Amino acid sequence: MLLEVRDLSVNYGHIEAIRDISFDVPEGSVVTLIGANGAGKSTTLKTISGLRKVRTGSIVYDGQDLAKVSADRRVQMGISQAPEGRGIFPGMTVRENLEMGAYVRRNRSAAALAPDFERVLTLFPRLAERIKQPAGNLSGGEQQMVAIGRALMAQPRLLLLDEPSMGLAPKLIQQIFRIIEEINAQGTTVLLVEQNAAQALRRAHLAYLLETGEIVRSGTGSELAGDPAVRAAYLGGDV
Amino acid sequence: MHFQYVFDNFASLFIGGLVFGSVYALIALGYTMVYGVLQLINFAHSEVFMFGTFATVWALWLIGADATTMGVALVLSIAFAMVASMITSGGVALLLERVAYRPLLKRGAPRLIALISAIGASFVLSEAMGLRGAIASALGLSDTLGRYVARSRENLGMPTDRTTTVQFELFGYGVTNVNIIVVVSAVLMMVAADQFIRRTRTGRGIRAVAQDPETASLMGVNSTRVIQITFLIGGMLAGAAATLYMLHIGATRYNAGFLLGVKAFTAAVLGGIGNLRGALVGGLVLGVAEGLGAGLFGNEWRHVVAFVLLILILLFRPTGLLGESLGKARA
Numbered sequence: 001m002l003l004e005v006r007d008l009s010v011n012y013g014h015i016e017a018i019r020d021i022s023f024d025v026p027e028g029s030v031v032t033l034i035g036a037n038g039a040g041k042s043t044t045l046k047t048i049s050g051l052r053k054v055r056t057g058s059i060v061y062d063g064q065d066l067a068k069v070s071a072d073r074r075v076q077m078g079i080s081q082a083p084e085g086r087g088i089f090p091g092m093t094v095r096e097n098l099e100m101g102a103y104v105r106r107n108r109s110a111a112a113l114a115p116d117f118e119r120v121l122t123l124f125p126r127l128a129e130r131i132k133q134p135a136g137n138l139s140g141g142e143q144q145m146v147a148i149g150r151a152l153m154a155q156p157r158l159l160l161l162d163e164p165s166m167g168l169a170p171k172l173i174q175q176i177f178r179i180i181e182e183i184n185a186q187g188t189t190v191l192l193v194e195q196n197a198a199q200a201l202r203r204a205h206l207a208y209l210l211e212t213g214e215i216v217r218s219g220t221g222s223e224l225a226g227d228p229a230v231r232a233a234y235l236g237g238d239v
Numbered sequence: 240m241h242f243q244y245v246f247d248n249f250a251s252l253f254i255g256g257l258v259f260g261s262v263y264a265l266i267a268l269g270y271t272m273v274y275g276v277l278q279l280i281n282f283a284h285s286e287v288f289m290f291g292t293f294a295t296v297w298a299l300w301l302i303g304a305d306a307t308t309m310g311v312a313l314v315l316s317i318a319f320a321m322v323a324s325m326i327t328s329g330g331v332a333l334l335l336e337r338v339a340y341r342p343l344l345k346r347g348a349p350r351l352i353a354l355i356s357a358i359g360a361s362f363v364l365s366e367a368m369g370l371r372g373a374i375a376s377a378l379g380l381s382d383t384l385g386r387y388v389a390r391s392r393e394n395l396g397m398p399t400d401r402t403t404t405v406q407f408e409l410f411g412y413g414v415t416n417v418n419i420i421v422v423v424s425a426v427l428m429m430v431a432a433d434q435f436i437r438r439t440r441t442g443r444g445i446r447a448v449a450q451d452p453e454t455a456s457l458m459g460v461n462s463t464r465v466i467q468i469t470f471l472i473g474g475m476l477a478g479a480a481a482t483l484y485m486l487h488i489g490a491t492r493y494n495a496g497f498l499l500g501v502k503a504f505t506a507a508v509l510g511g512i513g514n515l516r517g518a519l520v521g522g523l524v525l526g527v528a529e530g531l532g533a534g535l536f537g538n539e540w541r542h543v544v545a546f547v548l549l550i551l552i553l554l555f556r557p558t559g560l561l562g563e564s565l566g567k568a569r570a
């Protein structure tokens with residue numbers, strides 16, 4: 001198991017944001033956490049990345065307990081995240097943003113990064129045209145591409161994606177999800193947080209439904225997609 | 240108003256202003272860099288500078304440089320003093336970060352609390368220097384430290400020869416060797432700082448933290464480390480400014496940081512706080528405006544001119560002359 005989350009509780013201020021959640025992310029899979037706004041999905045990802053404090057429970061990555069591992073060290077270990085709202089650096093160019101993704105790598109020479117640039121620019125040809133522009137001038141979809149591409153530049157084993165479809169046009173959403181499948185096919189494990197449950201479940205090997213900080217359903221993507229309660233609440237009745 | 244005087248002495252007032260302005264600019268960089276990464280005005284930065292002025296004099300004493308030191312020996316002595324000053328000021332800045340800020344920010348204290356801590360730290364540092372004689376005698380070190388702790392509350396002068404020589408004439412003003420040294424070294428230091436921020440990995444980490452600290456962590460940037468380095472660089476630049484100030488002015492005292500600190504902070508705000516090049520522009524504009532203002536209204540109006548200028552510019556350009564942050568700047 002690449003990632004094992006056990007009985008994890010995290011507070012946000014004095015409010016319990018997630019309570020006793022447990023889930024697994026097998027190596028090579030696409031796992032999704034779905035649920036409404038405020039269910040605790042983003043908090044879960046931030047805690048895995050080390051940005052939020054664990055109150056109780058444990059996160060084990062590749063057999064190692066992350067309790068005492070700092071956020072920057074986790075990136076070196078292969079956990080990389082494209083955060084909610086993209087979190088691009090607006091004053092840096094697209095190229096500089098992508099280079100920031102490789103910040104933890106030992107060898108950052110142009111030659112060492114060339115294959116990664118090629119991989120990212122093949123996945124997102126649009127970024128090649130924008131490479132010298134300040135990332136702040138890009139459209140929402142392009143910024144999402146920068147965020148995902150930047151996370152890939154760290155050569156992660158586990159890619160955390162927080163709401164990659166948020167605010168994008170339907171056609172672009174399709175495209176982003178296709179690219180996520182491609183990234184997974186290239187060997188990267190993906191943990192995906194989504195409000196767009198239909199798209200996420202279609203691609204996920206394993207899925208968990210979060211409601212007010214607790215996991216209330218789990219199964220394969222198609223199992224959850226077929227669950228009447230999930231269909232009624234998150235899929236608008238038809239998939 | 241002395242229009243005729245300003246007209247007759249324009250070059251002298253202008254160049255004098257540039258010299259002062261480059262010292263302001265170097266100190267302003269420290270304010271603006273720390274603001275960039277922490278959104279915090281490090282009010283104790285003035286004392287970081289003040290420690291540098293003392294380190295400059297003490298370093299010269301230590302190697303026995305005095306009024307008879309001349310030529311190459313003098314140049315090397317001053318260079319040594321500047322290195323000592325940069326190390327001292329850098330060290331004081333690191334200490335400040337560790338003691339006065341990090342414990343507060345780690346616990347999520349509001350910025351206002353850190354600001355009060357900064358003002359407190361400023362008093363502590365300034366008075367520690369002013370009471371060094373009493374502190375040394377309480378520790379029984381008065382004899383060992385001797386002249387280093389004597390007359391703690393009085394002016395301390397440069398021990399080396401301060402005669403300046405005119406190198407060339409510019410619009411009727413004789414530009415001295417010290418004028419050239421101050422302006423050229425200040426500009427070199429600023430270019431080095433600018434290049435460091437633009438080109439190095441750590442520099443890019445600093446920019447990332449300034450733009451978005453949380454995402455910077457997701458990239459693997461160690462923000463504690465980045466903040467430390469920012470304080471260190473700001474401190475070292477203030478240390479360099481301290482030696483240049485001593486070359487130009489020739490004396491310091493325990494509370495010499497206050498006015499310089501306020502002016503440099505003004506320069507940083509004038510140029511656009513958080514913006515490296517803004518600090519440079521702000522410092523030079525402030526220095527020149529002060530110089531010309533002092534000529535026009537009389538020297539006692541120098542500080543009034545500086546702050547009226549600040550208020551006027553902020554009325555029309557609230558974000559300062561170059562008005563964009565370290566984060567948003569394309570640097």
